Amino acid sequence: MGYNTEQVTHTVEQPSVSQATSPLQDMRIYPQDVGRLLQEEIYHETLSYGSRFDPADIGFNDLAKVYWHWVFVGEAEEATRFRDQLKKLLKEKSHSTPDKIQTFADTIKDNGRDMEAVLFYHIAAEFYGNQSKAGLIxxxxxxxxxxxxIEAMLSRNKELKSIIRTHVIPLMHDMREMIRRSGDVNEKDRCLWEVWCLHRIERSEGLVDNFSGCENTIKEAIAIMERVFQEGAATHLVYGHFLNNLGYTYEQTSRPNDACEYFRKAIAAYGKAEDIDDDLRAKWVSNSIQFLKDANRQMQ
Structure with a gap:
């Protein structure tokens, strides 16, 4: 894939979703589809849980599994009940700090429980809040x-793309809104963490072949950076990533001329980035040069 993305390992949590705005209400997936789409161990363990148990009767480790059961059968209200019970249990524990919840999400993700990790990532994001720079980070x-x-989920089952589009990426958009609504952080700091969040969103949209959504997200992020940072936008690595990834999106949607234009812009931006060392700069420039060559071949 021609996308560039930050080379870091961070934890992410799935935001809590209110019933009024829940993306779960937008799509119903019937039980006969669940066995094909959902990881087998979660499906079989939670199929009976969902109909037999109250959230208060289920242990901490099973609440996330049952949440996903209700997501996959299209029951937004039931999913919300189990998610809220999990949040309640975490709030009752004095040691449930945002960074510890995030670390737990990292651990279970690395152990192959990536769907459950999504839920814990979002709860961690809610616990961080948006009133400080550290919270936005x-x-x-x-x-x-x-x-x-998302990358781990798709590595096992490409058929999860529709679920990721409908239920997971909207949670990331919600997390972007958490950052955008902050009023206690200066505009440049808030902008920087918002556009890094948008970068993770556009990457995820690309992974599920939602190129129209990806294009819109990238263009929005570029516009935000150019408004806030003006000529200084290119001093940030993420700006070069947006230009490169817009070029890749154009290439994937049969617009090689536009792709070449943005790969060239990305090369120039990477040359101005002040938040990377020379080795990383050379890497990203080299990548965009190769993508530019590929796009030029399309036009021949």
């Missing part, structure tokens, strides 16, 4: 965790 890092969870 935590939310941004949680968004990266979700992106990495």
């Amino acid at each position: 935590g939310i941004k890092n949680c968004a990266n965790g979700i992106k990495e969870s």
Whole structure:
């Protein structure tokens, strides 16, 4: 894939979703589809849980599994009940700090429980809040965790793309809104963490072949950076990533001329980035040069 993305390992959590705005209400997936789409161990363990148990009767480790059961059978209200019970249990534990919840999400993601990790990432993002710079960085890092969870989910089952589009990426958009609504952080700091979150969103949209959504997200992020940072936008690595990834999106949607234009812009931007060392600069420039060559071949 021609996308460039930050080379870091961060945790991400799935945001809590209110019933009024829940993306779960937008799509119903019937039980006969669940066995094909959902990881077998979660499906079989939770199929009976969902109909037999109250959230208060289920242990901490099973609540996330049951949440996903209700997501996959299209029951938004039931999913919300189990998610809220999990949040309640975490709030009752004095040691349930946002960074510890994020670390737990990292651990279970690395152990192959990436779908459950998504839920914990979002709860961690909510616990971070949006009233401090550290909180915004935590939310941004949680968004990266979700992106990495998406990569793990798709590595096992490409058919999960529709679920990721409908239920997971909207949670990332919600996390972006957590950052955007902050009023206690200066505009440039808020902008920087918001666009890094948008970078994880556009990467995820690309992973599920939602190129129209990806294009819109990238263009929005570029516009935000150019408004806030003006001529200084290119001093940030993420700006070069957006230009490169817009070029890749154009290439994937049969617009090689536009692709070449943005690969050239990305090369120039990487040359101005002040938040990377020379080795990383050479890497990203080399990548964009190769993508430019590929796009030029399309036009021949």
